[in-house]
């Protein structure tokens with residue numbers, strides 16, 4: 001099986017190790033991995049802010065870059081949803097966009113639903129994890145159990161978290177258009193954080209926002225993308 | 237009500253800074269409502285209920301002319317008077333005529349968002365009529381001269397402390413008075429008002445076309461009194477409130493209650509027809525004012541008409557993490573939270589409500605909560621798209637988007653940008669954006685190398701190994 005990895009611009013720049021982890025993990029599971037080099041951003045920030053013309057240009061380019069791919073796998077629920085759910089809206093009448101959307105998966109979703117892998121190893125034995133459900137992964141892609149199953153089966157203790165499914169306040173441009181509200185949301189979310197050793201999520205944007213906020217308020221907690229933890233689960 | 241929606245970003249920031257207690261009160265109350273809703277939804281086949289409710293509403297909205305005529309006919313048969321109001325002026329005319337003819341000096345009002353739209357209170361007051369809001373929350377904010385902060389819980393932003401202080405100043409109650417004692421004081425004032433008012437004003441949750449029945453839901457009993465004690469009753473009903481058959485109430489009453497407060501049914505449901513008949517107790521005159529105020533225009537909007545399914549249950553507000561930080565005031569119009577963000581541009585104009593569709597992270601919690609499945613996230617996107625098309629976007633955003641597109645369309649530029657992020661100065665255009673980010677979250681700390689470089693290194697390693 002062959003997948004094309006779409007690392008997404010935020011992970012490329014800020015969580016490069018998540019990409020490395022994803023490649024190692026997929027290869028270890030016997031999957032061939034491509035990284036189509038022309039890739040940049042899926043266009044979501046523009047789309048969400050209403051700039052559809054800009055978003056459309058980027059959607060077309062993503063379609064071109066990933067034309068050949070059998071599966072497109074992303075370590076980001078939000079971008080995966082952009083490709084899966086919003087490309088067909090953005091390019092109405094495009095068969096290509098429609099067919100493409102069905103080949104797109106967030107990493108944990110791909111592992112569980114396509115590869116049928118629920119157990120990666122026991123590399124997270126005893127690690128106390130707080131899992132933040134990225135909103136688009138959760139509500140647009142329906143990725144709820146997959147990350148939890150993979151983490152728990154690797155020995156991690158996924159801690160109950162009152163606000164686990166609450167939006168962190170990132171929201172792309174939202175975080176700079178309405179910075180005060182965005183920060184208040186992060187603070188509310190973090191005020192309920194359980195005593196974890198690591199905070200994780202599928203989305204680089206959420207993690208960037210939350211970790212920045214924690215650093216600013218002097219909280220010292222490891223923040224790692226889900227892909228990184230899944231590789232640790234496998235590699236021990 | 238005069239809209240101040242365009243000040244949303246400033247007002248939200250100001251409120252967070254100046255009244256932090258609001259955030260605490262609203263978060264607490266909405267989380268409580270939200271937990272109740274989830275429990276109440278889980279008790280029933282909620283997906284079927286939502287699907288059916290949506291279908292019935294869509295049906296009635298697509299045959300609205302027919303159902304409105306039917307409702308009017310039935311209401312007239314019952315002896316009610318029916319008025320049509322396109323906007324506030326015509327609605328005020330109805331009140332003016334009644335106030336003059338019946339010499340009205342006091343009015344008691346049951347909670348209604350539509351009367352906020354129409355500015356009923358200030359109009360009546362301008363005629364010298366004393367108006368009493370009779371819902372406890374509404375009464376509190378009337379004393380404070382504040383607009384409602386939530387569709388269902390208008391005083392949701394107030395803490396018990398603030399209410400105690402208010403009553404202490406107004407009625408001389410002790411500063412540590414219990415909520416029961418405070419309610420007792422309000423009850424005394426309002427009882428007197430109920431017994432002496434000449435006019436009762438209400439909205440309606442539903443108007444059943446088949447029977448001309450107004451349905452009103454509440455928990456305090458004040459609606460019941462407002463609509464039955466005064467000799468004249470005026471109900472303001474938005475055109476979208478129609479239901480085809482009486483039996484539809486069997487779905488809509490419990491669905492609305494579950495969505496709003498997690499109750500199986502509200503404590504009181506009043507079903508009203510016309511005025512009292514010979515020998516019956518009740519108002520002598522009943523007026524039903526069917527109000528448009530932007531609704532037919534919205535109905536004709538192929539992308540935004542679905543907002544008219546709204547039951548005003550407030551579930552989307554309770555579920556919304558953005559609303560939770562500020563309550564409803566910064567939104568600057570009658571409807572706040574997720575539904576306000578998509579309804580207000582339709583009722584006011586996008587220009588006037590420009591910032592509201594951006595008051596969301598598109599997290600989708602509102603859609604999950606909505607009992608009639610209004611696709612709020614999609615509608616937010618639609619309004620944003622229109623805002624861009626109409627040129628309402630601020631300059632910095634346009635510049636940033638143009639730069640973003642340029643960089644992302646070209647892998648070469650993207651790689652250059654990625655280098656810039658790790659040392660070189662960033663383009664000036666992006667600085668305000670960056671500042672808005674770093675102020676609350678510290679400097680951006682990119683990975684030492686971007687993944688696309690690490691990928692090359694990995695590939696080279698593999699090449700060497702093979």
Ligand code: SF4
Nearest residue numbers: 546547549550552606
């Ligand atoms: S949009 Fe839906 S959830 Fe929000 S108030 Fe209306 S009916 Fe209730």
